[in-house]
Amino acid sequence: MAACLSASPPCCWPPRWAQAAGEPKRNWFDDPFFQLSRGLPACPVPEGPVYTEAERREQMHSRLERGTSCWLAGRCAEPNAYAYDRRIAEAVRPALAAVPGVRRASVWVTVQRRWVYLQGCVPSRTLARRLERAARGLPEVEKVVTDLMPGTRGRPPYPVAAP
Numbered sequence: 001m002a003a004c005l006s007a008s009p010p011c012c013w014p015p016r017w018a019q020a021a022g023e024p025k026r027n028w029f030d031d032p033f034f035q036l037s038r039g040l041p042a043c044p045v046p047e048g049p050v051y052t053e054a055e056r057r058e059q060m061h062s063r064l065e066r067g068t069s070c071w072l073a074g075r076c077a078e079p080n081a082y083a084y085d086r087r088i089a090e091a092v093r094p095a096l097a098a099v100p101g102v103r104r105a106s107v108w109v110t111v112q113r114r115w116v117y118l119q120g121c122v123p124s125r126t127l128a129r130r131l132e133r134a135a136r137g138l139p140e141v142e143k144v145v146t147d148l149m150p151g152t153r154g155r156p157p158y159p160v161a162a163p
Contacts (some may be wrong), residue, residue: 030090043106043121081113114142
């Protein structure tokens with residue numbers, strides 16, 4: 001299996017759906033995931049934070065460790081970094097929707113442990129930078145990972161949803 005250079009939620013090529021065909025996937029951890037805009041309909045849809053039962057079991061330990069390490073290091077007031085995700089998602093949606101040009105793009109957002117992942121297609125790199133800057137400027141956001149591709153051609157820098 002080839003390594004993935006993207007910092008997206010755990011990914012590799014081929015997509016996880018191709019590796020575990022037939023096994024149902026779901027958002028076991030209830031991570032916020034939503035589509036912000038639909039301006040480029042040919043944009044490949046990200047898979048989102050969905051996992052098989054086996055993948056869920058693999059993720060549990062590392063999520064517990066990553067979630068509490070923030071609090072133990074004194075970087076979080078909450079005892080688990082994932083506790084911020086809903087609040088961050090509620091702030092991210094209007095902040096990114098206010099970025100000029102976003103309606104000409106197709107952008108999905110995932111929030112996990114104070115990290116905001118931007119995935120999808122934008123008409124320009126300038127818009128990608130504006131979106132990243134808007135998300136980074138929000139309180140409680142620790143990191144923004146921008147996996148936005150200019151246009152809709154080529155392989156996206158994120159795992160794609162099953163057809």
